[in-house]
Amino acid sequence: AQTVTQSQPEMSVQEAETVTLSCTYDTSESDYYLFWYKQPPSRQMILVIRQEAYKQQNATENRFSVNFQKAAKSFSLKISDSQLGDAAMYFCAYRSLGSGNTGKLIFGQGTTLQVKP
């Protein structure tokens, strides 16, 4: 069974600085998606960025980028020029695309990001 691990329960960053959130996963599959979701205090789950496993190029979305290391099964999120609105809980998630998959997302434990002014 696939698992997702976020080893940093809490992280802190100064406004305008850069921070990296870590995520590792375990799978025997070769075809899958990885995601980072953001959950602010409003509790809405917001997609930050997605990565398809067959794509070698790291995904980027404005100030957000990932470092996808498929062999190491690592998927870290880098937030550049951190803003106060980035303060939230961040979840790493895995979605299998293998045959017979049920399409469910498997989530990590989450990392709470604090942004200091």
Added chain:
Amino acid sequence: DTAVSQTPKYLVTQMGNDKSIKCEQNLGHDTMYWYKQDSKKFLKIMFSYNNKELIINETVPNRFSPKSPDKAHLNLHINSLELGDSAVYFCASSQGRRGVVLYTGELFFGEGSRLTVL
């Protein structure tokens, strides 16, 4: 228009009562899910339906019964509520499989329904 909407947003009830949470999506997706987020914020899949057919049924007490009248709706009914059922319940939807035009792989979530059992 809200893509995935859940009602109610907040629910406070006594132990032993029965309650329902409704979910609707207007994205045209064929797969819907219920997730539970516990007090430690951990998100765990409970159920999933694809075109009204149950495809995921994790280890959930049978007091929880999902119902999907059509592929745009997925409701969750909970019987004999217990203190441990207190949590935030999220509904989500997605396109079922790659091969569909504009498949993005992600799940779209509702705003969550906070259930408090006293």
